Structures are given as C-alpha cells and as structure tokens.
Amino acid sequence: MNDSQPSPNFQPLYRQVKQVLMQRLATHHWKPGDLLPSEPCLAEELGVSPGTVRKALDEMTAQNLVVRRQGKGTYVTTHSPHRALFHFFHIERDDGARELPDSTVLSIRQAAGNRNERKNLALPSSGKVIRIKRVRAFDGIPAIFEEIVVSAKRFTGLDKYPADDLPNTIYRLYEEKFRVVVTRAEERIRAIAADRTDAKYLNIPAGSPVLEIDRLAFGHENDVIEWRVSRCLTTEHYYLSELD
C-alpha cells in the first residue's frame, strides 16, 4: 500500500483503500447484506491506519454503498423496500405521502433489441433483450405504465419467471438471482401526450399530458444495467426532486 512514486496517478491513500474496497463489492467478494471486517481488521490487512480506512468507509457510506450500524459493524447495502421507496422512487401523493404502488405485470418477453435499446444498454448489434411491461397502481387506481428493458444475456432466465413472482421491488431480484447490483440511476423527465397504449392502461384519453420518466440504472462499474421508461399520471401525484 506504499507506492510513493510521483506517478501521474496521484491518489490519496484513503481513496486507494476505497478503490480496493469498491473492487471487492464489484466482484462480489462481499455481497449485498454481507458484514465487512471491522475497521481495525481492514486497516491491518491493508497496512494503513484505522483512520484511513474510516475515511474511505465514510465516503462509501455517503454513496450508499455500505451502511454502518454502531456496535454491530459495516454492511454492504442491499435493496430493501425502504431503499426502493426513499432512494429510487420519487413519486409522492399530493398530500406528501409516499408509498410503493402495487404492480401488475402485463408481459415478460425476450426479443432482439432495437436500436435505442442496444444503444442505451451498450449491446452489440446482435444483442437480445428482455422486456417487462407492467402497470402500477395506487389504491387500485392505475397511475404508472412502464416498460423495463435489460440485457437478455446478463439476465438469462428472467423471461421465464412467472409474472406473479416478480417482486414489486425488482432490484432486489436482480441482486439475489442475477448478482447484479444497482447503485445509481439517472432519470430524464419530460411531459408528453399519452399515446393509445398509455391511454388504455392508465384509463385516460389519448393525448392527455403524462409524465415520462426515462431512467438508466447503473452498477458498480458504472455500467448500464437497466433502461426503463415510465409514463405517470400526475393528477394526484407529483415527482419530487430535492436540490442540495
């Protein structure tokens, strides 16, 4: 751990430690939910002082890669329903309440990826995809129609899952069954006119304004894991974005 060469790769020691730890997350040396070795253990193993390990873990905690529990230890973050609701779902009811909508899967199918799908998922021209269509409802009232697209190669067998068996919080499934961990996402949001499909599933006239959320979900290596387009009714809900 003592490379004191004046290379162009200047990196503070604690960042090098962080890189090592993140590498171990990426390679599933430690999996979601696992307990990491204690800070003094890691410090000794890596040949640095405990304070340096601590600073690395501080940053990883800030990025939600790990969670600390006083008196117990440091755990690899996992996609709990709470995390799904508060980190990866930004729709709230007009009164400010937040809840995960129920989900009804319409279809899960494998197909050759179209150009946009291959571009967004960084697939070769022969790349296959799995598409999931579902409707999500608040209190039985349909509010979101969405299509999820993933690489068929990375998620081999997902298309054979019984539709009822898909958990509402699908990222947990990615973790447990496919060893794929979503750490970050980008959402591009537009107002568009509902097309006939949106209209049908959301029970609104075609042409009504709906909120389109175009999301890319990324993994540890900043690789795109999932592309998802959601069409949301925002008559009794809104999308909340907090700045700073």
Add this chain to the structure above:
Amino acid sequence: MNDSQPSPNFQPLYRQVKQVLMQRLATHHWKPGDLLPSEPCLAEELGVSPGTVRKALDEMTAQNLVVRRQGKGTYVTTHSPHRALFHFFHIERDDGARELPDSTVLSIRQAAGNRNERKNLALPSSGKVIRIKRVRAFDGIPAIFEEIVVSAKRFTGLDKYPADDLPNTIYRLYEEKFRVVVTRAEERIRAIAADRTDAKYLNIPAGSPVLEIDRLAFGHENDVIEWRVSRCLTTEHYYLSELD
C-alpha cells in the same frame, strides 16, 4: 463548549460547532463570499481541537454552505452562475448540453397574496407579495414561462427594479441586495396541459403537454424564501434527476 451534562440534547461536539458556524452564516456574521478564519483559529476560539472544527466544516462543505480552497482558506458559498447552472437548474438539452436560458421579464408587480401564496410563503392573511413573470428562451426560442413569488416585506423595493436590470441568476440579487440566501430547494414536478397563457408565451397550442415545476426555495433557517412555478417545453429538453 464543554457542556458535559447528560441532557436530552446529546449532540456530538462537532455538530455543536457546526451549529455555531451555521448560526453565524444565518445572521450574516459571515456573508456570501467571505473568507472564514482558518481552522486552527476557529478551533482555538471555540476551545476544541482542530480535527473537530474540520469535521464540522466537512459536513458544511457537503451541504454546499462553504467552499474550501487549498492554500487559501474556507469561503462562504455564493450564488455564482456556475452554481445556478449546476445546482439549481436541472433542464438539459436533448443532447446533454446544459446552458442557462436567456430571460425576458414580462412584469414585476406587488399585490396582496392569494391563499396559496400566503400558505407557501408562510405569510399572515394580510401578507403582500411581489410577483415576477418572465419567459426564458434557449437560442431565442421560448422554452420556459415562469412566475416567481416572494414576500413583499422581505424584498421591499424589488418591485421597483427595472425589469431589464434583473440578473438571469436572480439568487445572486437576493444575496447582494436583500441579504437573503437560498441554500436548498424542493421541486414538485407534474405533466399538465398548457393553459392559454402558457400557450401564448411558449408559442404552442393550448392543451399541449408541458412540464410544471413547482419550486420552494429555502434559506439557512429552513424558511421559505421563494415560490416559483415554471412551465417548461420538453420537446427538445428534459429535466435531469440523478439518484444516489
């Protein structure tokens, strides 16, 4: 700084330090752009170790309340155009480019606040407001029509500003002329049908889908400073939200 009473107000020392420092920002003991005393100075003044001051400043840096510059010192954050663009403006062009649109002020008027305005700005029933309407354009093409509402009491004289003199990045004006500092904002986003006013200013048919951004801007004491509703064309732009 040594209250070692087992009161219910348990707060780590570094957080107490942070509170003191934040108080000084709130009361304009230090103003935007000011240079803070060095870490050892603050440590001595407050009777704590430098590391404790550092941890307090770490958190304040993470919250964008202060900015550190190695070799120079720690400065109170100010609303630079860069900050406006990258922290308080989330609209991007479809190709991912980001630029502040030009702004044309339509009107600045004082009036009695209506119910919603008084509610959002926490004003008494007799509260007066100042309303600013403007259109913002990318490359000369109108894309955003917005109305900004602030308390007339807090912003006395704002309504007499010549419309041309309003800077595009209005939060800087709040700081410099009214000693009001915006530190945080919440945006509630919906897709709605353009009304006749939107249609007129955005040069689109009434009923077209537009993105409504309903924003509350908060100050140091978590007090609401500004209410702003923007109607945005999202045919060549989108709203970017980054998760985690």
Add this chain to the structure above:
DNA sequence: AAGTGGTCTAGACCACCAA
C-alpha cells in the same frame, strides 16, 4: 517563506449491541 487546507497517523474514551 509563511500560511492555508489536505492527508495520515496513533491512541483514548464513549455508546451501542450481542452473547
């Protein structure tokens, strides 16, 4: 050269948790 923040270390003590 002097002063600032940035990094790294080492150790003490506390609060929390599980056995």
Add this chain to the structure above:
DNA sequence: TGGTGGTCTAGACCACTTA
C-alpha cells in the same frame, strides 16, 4: 463482557497559494 462503530484529540507532514 468483549467487540463494534462514533467521537475527540494531538501532532506530523504534504500540496497549494500568495507574497
């Protein structure tokens, strides 16, 4: 009771800025 993370301290050295 022993182990964990959480806090606080004290000091050394480095990198950057300004003069």
